[in-house]
Amino acid sequence: MHITDIFQASTPTFSFEFFPPKTEASSDRLYHAIRELESLKPSFVSVTYGAGGSTRDLTHDLVVRARKELNVTTIPHLTCVCHQEADIQGILTRYAGHGISNILALGGDPPIGLDGYDKANDAFQHAVDLVRFIKTFNDSGVHPDPKGRGFGIGVAGFPEGHPGTPNRLIEMDYLKAKVDAGADYICTQLFFDNHDFYDFRERCILAGIHVPIVAGIMPIVSAKGMKRMADLAAGSRYPAPLLKSIQRAGEDAEAVKRVGIHWATEQCRDLLDHDVAGIHFYTLNQSNATRQIFQNLGASDSGGLRGG
């Protein structure tokens, strides 16, 4: 289903992000998690795209399998890293052939340990260039969307700011350029203080950005995971009250998890009270934390969270 139709059908949206598993055992575990989360009736799920190598095909395989086997819209992530125009054209044609309706178009993380990588050799220097390319693909009419729109397009937004552009005014111009180029929605980086999200949302409106903004939420489930995420989601800020609670939990892994899930639950409750367009859960391929948040909010599925 095209993302515009998803937002029109029912908001807020509730969506889950997965990454492609590398081994058969983790693949089975992921399918178990997806099946469990399917019962929460997500608006869509998305699948990340690695910085290079074989995991890229795994994204394609997982997207196509999920599209076939699950009754849910599946959105592949696609990045500029290590790609030429012909690669992207091939990937888009393949996805169109499988009836995939949307793409999340990203700059991409730089590949770790890929010797000799030079961003200057990529055909697209920024996500905006990828959005423009997808738009041109859409105009070619190859995509089977019944309304002739081609792929719905999502882009990334950063409530706390992206470390690559310290000037937040210019950063907003770049985000606006992605929307003007054809993005239908923005999905944000994870954040732990809702004020950052509300401020970002207001700054978007001031900049003339009027597409839906989906809030990225990641429940902390372990102290180790929190430290890893601080590395991956560069610039992520953990508020002191959250850190204090994690510190209180000490070595008690279950207590850390409870604190993380409680914090994310409160974030979601507050976002729902402030008319959020959607909540995107970074599931880390686990179902427990997300299911627990739904339960804490008194809902058995997405419809329940919308109030019926």
Ligand SMILES: Cc1cc2nc3c(=O)[nH]c(=O)nc-3n(C[C@H](O)[C@H](O)[C@H](O)COP(=O)(O)OP(=O)(O)OC[C@H]3O[C@@H](n4cnc5c(N)ncnc54)[C@H](O)[C@@H]3O)c2cc1C
């Ligand atoms: C929801 C979400 C999902 C993600 N999924 C993945 C994934 O699957 N795989 C992956 O590798 N990474 C993923 N990332 C990480 C993301 O690719 C990186 O954070 C990347 O550095 C920024 O992506 P972007 O799409 O905002 O890139 P861009 O829009 O290209 O921005 C990157 C930097 O360049 C600046 N910039 C933008 N346009 C211009 C311009 N025209 N001129 C000069 N500077 C410009 C921006 O301000 C920013 O600092 C994800 C991030 C989010 C928020």
